[in-house]
Amino acid sequence: MMIYPTIELLDGRCVTLDKGNLDSPQVWHVDPIETAKGFATSGAEWMHLTDFNAVQGEDTNTELVEEIIRTAGTPVQLGGGLRSREQVEHWIDKGAGRIVLGTLAAYDPATTTQLAHAHPDQIVLAVDIWQGQVMTEGWRKAGAFDPAAYIAAFGDAPFAGIVVTDIDSDMSDVEAQLGLISGLAEQSKWPVTASGVVRSADDIARLKYIPNIEGALVGRALFRKTMTVEEALAVAKPEPEAVADFL
Structure with missing residues (x-):
């Protein structure tokens, strides 16, 4: 299972919400x-970055995001406020x-599907x-879409995967989150990354046995120091298969 150490930016600072x-x-x-940089040094193969200023239509973190992409030492999965083809292609050109x-x-599924075809696995x-x-x-706004129907509506679009967050639970009811995320993973054509559910190594241990869960975003636990990147990666590794002894 892939671990995505996560940074969320607001006004140039690392935050959690x-x-x-x-x-x-x-x-x-x-x-x-x-x-x-520390994520890569600790062995992470990817990191996730969300720009909350961009969510609000502000470009105040642009230079910082570019610097992280250039210097992180690991590929960056970027989210937050990307609402046009031009913005998406700009950040792909910048190395995301x-x-x-x-x-x-949600608003323009046709363009989203076209982007997926134009940029496979991105x-x-x-x-x-x-x-x-x-x-x-x-x-901040309800889209009135049922999650399972919403995911299914994208047909066979060649997404790299989907990131599922249960905002209702958001760290306070992890069992409820696991139930929702595992249910959607069972129905999804694409591998699922769980967001907001990891508080400790035990949560990763449970996630990795849920079918079609490809990975987990881990942010708050790292900043609170309840877990290190190295510990998260160690738990996420697949268990070695048993080998029969032959006499």
Whole structure:
């Protein structure tokens, strides 16, 4: 299972949010660039980066995001405020390994599907769920889509995968999250990455045995130091298959 150490940016700082609430972020007093480099040094094969200023239509983090992409030492999966073909292609040209699309996918599925065909293995579908509905606009607007039907509506689009977040639970009810995410993973044509569910190594241990769960975003636990990147990667490794003894 792939571990995506995660940085969320707001006003140039690393933050985490409670159920997407931008008004009261938890600010972490660390350098975003050095933090990203540390992920690669610790052995991560990918990292995930969300720009919350871009979600709000602001470009204040643009230079910082570019610097992280250039210097992280590992491919960057980028999300947040990417709502046009031009923006997506701009960031692919800047070196982003993958682009995560939520609002654009909900409002313009045809363009999202075209982008997936144009950039194989680089477009990821974000499915953010609140009270049974897919949310858009950075978790602020209900799209009135049933999650399973929404995912199925994209047919055979060649997405690299989908990222599923259950905003209802957002760290407070991990068992409920696992139930929702595992149910969608069972129905999805694409590998699923779980978001917001990892508080400890035990959560990773449970996730890796759920069919079609390809990976997990891990952010808050790393910043709270309840787990290191190395510990997360070690738990996520597949168990060695038993080998029969022959006499």
